[in-house]
Every structure is written in C-alpha cells, then in structure tokens.
Amino acid sequence: MFLWPTTRGWVICLSAVAWIMVAMVNHALFALILGWACTALAIVSLLCACFSLHGIQVSRAAGGDAVCGQLLNLPLRIVNTKWRRRQPIVVQEVLPFAWETRTSFVLPPMRGHTEVHLEREVLPVKRGEYKLNAVILRGGDPAGLFCRRRKIRLPMTIVVYPQLEDIPDLRLPQDDSFLTSTGAPEAISGSSQDFYGIREYLPSDGMRNIHWRSSARCRKLMVKEFERTSMMSVVIFLDAYKEYVERKGGRNLERLISRAASIFVCCTEQYCSVAFASGGSKPVVFKPKSANEMRGELMYHLATMAAGDVKLGPMIDELSPFISPGATVFCLRLNHQDKEVNTAIASMTNMGIDVRLM
Numbered sequence: 001m002f003l004w005p006t007t008r009g010w011v012i013c014l015s016a017v018a019w020i021m022v023a024m025v026n027h028a029l030f031a032l033i034l035g036w037a038c039t040a041l042a043i044v045s046l047l048c049a050c051f052s053l054h055g056i057q058v059s060r061a062a063g064g065d066a067v068c069g070q071l072l073n074l075p076l077r078i079v080n081t082k083w084r085r086r087q088p089i090v091v092q093e094v095l096p097f098a099w100e101t102r103t104s105f106v107l108p109p110m111r112g113h114t115e116v117h118l119e120r121e122v123l124p125v126k127r128g129e130y131k132l133n134a135v136i137l138r139g140g141d142p143a144g145l146f147c148r149r150r151k152i153r154l155p156m157t158i159v160v161y162p163q164l165e166d167i168p169d170l171r172l173p174q175d176d177s178f179l180t181s182t183g184a185p186e187a188i189s190g191s192s193q194d195f196y197g198i199r200e201y202l203p204s205d206g207m208r209n210i211h212w213r214s215s216a217r218c219r220k221l222m223v224k225e226f227e228r229t230s231m232m233s234v235v236i237f238l239d240a241y242k243e244y245v246e247r248k249g250g251r252n253l254e255r256l257i258s259r260a261a262s263i264f265v266c267c268t269e270q271y272c273s274v275a276f277a278s279g280g281s282k283p284v285v286f287k288p289k290s291a292n293e294m295r296g297e298l299m300y301h302l303a304t305m306a307a308g309d310v311k312l313g314p315m316i317d318e319l320s321p322f323i324s325p326g327a328t329v330f331c332l333r334l335n336h337q338d339k340e341v342n343t344a345i346a347s348m349t350n351m352g353i354d355v356r357l358m
Contacts, residue, residue, distance in 0.1 A: 002149040003049060009145035013042050042145060049146035052139035055082035056089070058152050061117060066097070066124040068163035068258075076118045076135065083112040090138040091118060097130050097160045098122040124160045127257070127303050132156040161303045162254070162261040172232045172270065172328055197225045232272045233288065233324050236260055237316060239333035239341070240280025242307035253307050256332045259358060261302050263330055267291040274298070275322060277315035281308030285315055287322050313340030320344065329355045 005013060019035030022028060061075035074093075080086055089107040105120050137150045198214050201221035214222040238260050239245075245253035267274050268291040276286040276298055284301055286294060312333065323329070329348060333341065336357075345355050 003046075004147055006140070006144055006147055008143075009042070009045070012038050012045075012145055016042060041143065045141040045143045045145040048141035048143075049139070049148045052087070052141065052148050053089070053137050053150045055080065056086070056137065056150075057081060058091075058135055058137065058154065060154050060156055063156075063158075065158060066160045068124050068127050068160060070124070071121045072124050074120045074122060076120065077115065078107060078110075078118055079115045080110045080112060085112060086110040087139070087142060091120075092136040092138065093120075093132070093134070095122055095130075095132070097124045097126045097128065097158075099125050127160045127162050127254075129157065129159050129300075129304050132158060159300060159303050161299055162257045164262045164265060165258050167259070167262050167266065172234065172267075172272070198222050199225055232267075232270060233275075233327035234263075234267050234272050234291075235275045235288075235319070235323055235327055235329040236263060236277075237312060237329065237331045237333070237341075238276070238278035238280075239312040239331075239335065239338075240278055240305060240307050241311055241335065242280070242309065244334040245307045252334055256334070257302050257305065260330075260332055261299065263358075264291065264295075264298060264302075268295055275319055275327075276301075277312070277319045278305065279308070279310035279312045279315055281306040281310065283310050283315055285318050287319070311338070311340070313338065313344065316341060316344040320348070323348065323353060325352045327353050329353055331355060331357050333357075 016038030023032035057079040066072040275288040
C-alpha cells in the first residue's frame with residue numbers, strides 16, 4: 001500500500017507550515033488560525049485517505065478468452081464490507097494485449113455492505129497467452145489532498161486468439177454427404193461400425209445389413225443403420241519461416257495466421273476432417289481429426305505460434321501419407337521459391353488433391 005500527497009495536498013501542507021511560521025515571528029492571531037486550520041484539514045484528510053480502501057474486497061468475475069479485434073469483457077466483483085459509504089475508486093490494470101496497455105475504470109460511490117460488478121470492456125490487439133497479475137485500486141480523501149494506492153494480486157491466464165477475417169466461399173467438395181440440422185451427415189446403411197438405428201429398406205441398401213427379426217415383425221424389409229463416415233477432408237499448411245514473415249514489422253505472419261484461423265473456423269461449421277502442419281519456432285503436425293475435436297489445440301497453437309528457423313517442407317513430408325486423394329489443401333506461405341515445398345505440392349496435385357495457394 002502507498003500513500004502520498006497530491007499537488008493540492010502539498011499546497012495545503014506547505015501553507016500550514018508557512019502560516020504557523022508567520023504567526024511565530026509576527027505573533028499574528030489571524031496567521032495562527034489559518035496555520036492550524038490548514039494543519040487540521042491535512043490531518044483529517046490524511047486519516048480519511050488511510051481508510052479509504054480499508055474493507056474493500058476485489059475478485060475476478062467469470063470471463064472468457066478473447067479474439068483480436070473483438071471487445072473483451074473483464075468483469076470484477078467488488079464488495080464494500082464496511083458500513084460507511086465510499087467515494088469513487090479508480091481501478092487500474094496492466095493489459096499487455098489491449099489497445100491501451102494501462103487501463104483505468106472509475107467505480108461509482110458505494111454504500112455500506114454492498115456489492116458491485118464492474119464491467120470492463122477492452123479491445124485486444126495482440127494475440128498470445130498472457131498471465132495477468134494484479135489489480136490496482138486508487139482512492140483518497142474527499143478534499144483530494146492525499147492519494148491511496150492498493151495492489152491486489154488476482155492471477156489469471158488469458159488466451160487471445162488470432163483475428164478472424166471474412167473469406168470467400170471455400171467451395172469444399174461435399175462428396176456424397178447429406179448434412180442434417182445438427183451438422184452431422186445423415187445416417188446410411190452400412191457405412192461405418194457405429195450403430196444408429198433401424199429403418200425401412202431402400203434399393204441402395206445392401207442385403208447383408210437387413211435386420212431379419214424386425215423385418216418379420218414389421219412384415220417388410222428393415223435394415224440396420226450406421227453413422228455415416230463420409231466427410232470433407234481439409235489440410236492447412238502454414239509457413240512461418242522467419243526470413244519471410246518477419247518483414248514489414250511482423251505483419252506478414254499475423255496475416256497468415258489470421259487467414260489460417262479463419263479457414264479453420266469455417267471448417268468447424270461444416271462436417272470436416274482437418275489436418276495441419278506448420279514450421280516457425282517449432283515443428284507442428286496435427287494428423288487428420290474432426291475439426292470440432294481439434295479446435296482447442298489448433299486455435300491455441302495459432303494464438304501462441306511464432307516465427308522461427310523450422311521450414312515447412314519436412315512437415316509436409318511427414319503429413320503427406322495421411323492426406324486422402326479427395327482432400328482440399330490450403331497452403332499459406334510467402335516464399336514461392338522453396339523447391340522442397342513446390343515439389344510436395346506438385347506431387348499432391350498429380351494425386352488429384354485440390355491444392356490452393358493463399
């Protein structure tokens with residue numbers, strides 16, 4: 001805790017000393033009264049400032065992670081545990097990811113034994129994982145002669161995800177999938193091992209999936225349904241080799257990461273299988289998996305990844321055996337002269353894979 005005079009407080013304190021010295025020299029009653037009045041005001045203000053933040057409890061309310069370019073709410077729960085009324089309090093916190101690094105919010109006057117939720121909206125502009133440490137309360141006395149500062153440790157970790165941009169229709173091949181209102185393909189007889197139910201026989205169904213007991217009971221052919229396994233396959237390659245992406249103040253890397261995150265979010269809205277590979281500060285390969293299952297780990301990687309000396313070529317070679325011929329590949333890179341990557345792309349194109357350079 002810290003306590004110090006404001007500019008007005010210094011003026012009053014120095015005035016008190018000056019008037020008392022004048023009274024001692026000239027034996028003037030008026031100067032003595034002014035000196036003691038200033039002294040009394042300073043003492044009362046000092047005591048008020050000392051207790052201005054006493055009994056104030058602060059805790060973080062429920063919050064979530066952030067996305068660059070979208071407002072983030074960081075609410076605080078503030079409780080006045082004492083009976084006396086509190087004057088406005090300034091709440092400050094250092095937020096490295098926000099547009100204004102040092103944020104300040106004013107808490108309105110609080111009555112005794114009351115609880116207030118302070119809504120704090122900030123604009124994140126830097127992706128990454130950040131550890132928030134403390135919240136600072138600033139109070140004082142009604143005369144504004146002294147300022148009281150109290151630091152409250154409220155550790156919290158927050159992840160700021162890349163900014164999402166509007167991208168044109170990806171035009172992903174639908175194969176023979178029929179999406180339902182839940183986003184999953186409609187069940188089809190005999191397409192996987194996950195049992196779905198029993199329905200009436202259709203000419204496209206196989207004879208081996210007929211459920212004879214149900215057919216006898218219903219007096220018509222009934223077949224066993226299984227969950228459909230057909231889904232779109234998407235692969236995302238991201239080249240974060242520092243020699244190319246660190247130009248223009250690092251904005252190239254942010255642009256590529258934003259585009260990769262936007263493509264992936266589009267895939268989560270459809271029934272897609274996604275694979276991902278990137279270089280940069282470390283080699284990263286995510287083998288094909290449902291987009292919704294991969295969402296947490298891939299978005300976290302995109303939020304925290306950095307440029308480095310790891311090239312994309314070896315990552316493509318490692319992931320290539322898991323890429324199906326009907327897949328759609330999005331290759332995000334700035335260096336189009338990398339022979340290793342160009343060779344891998346040419347090989348995938350010859351296999352009938354749809355490769356899109358972005």
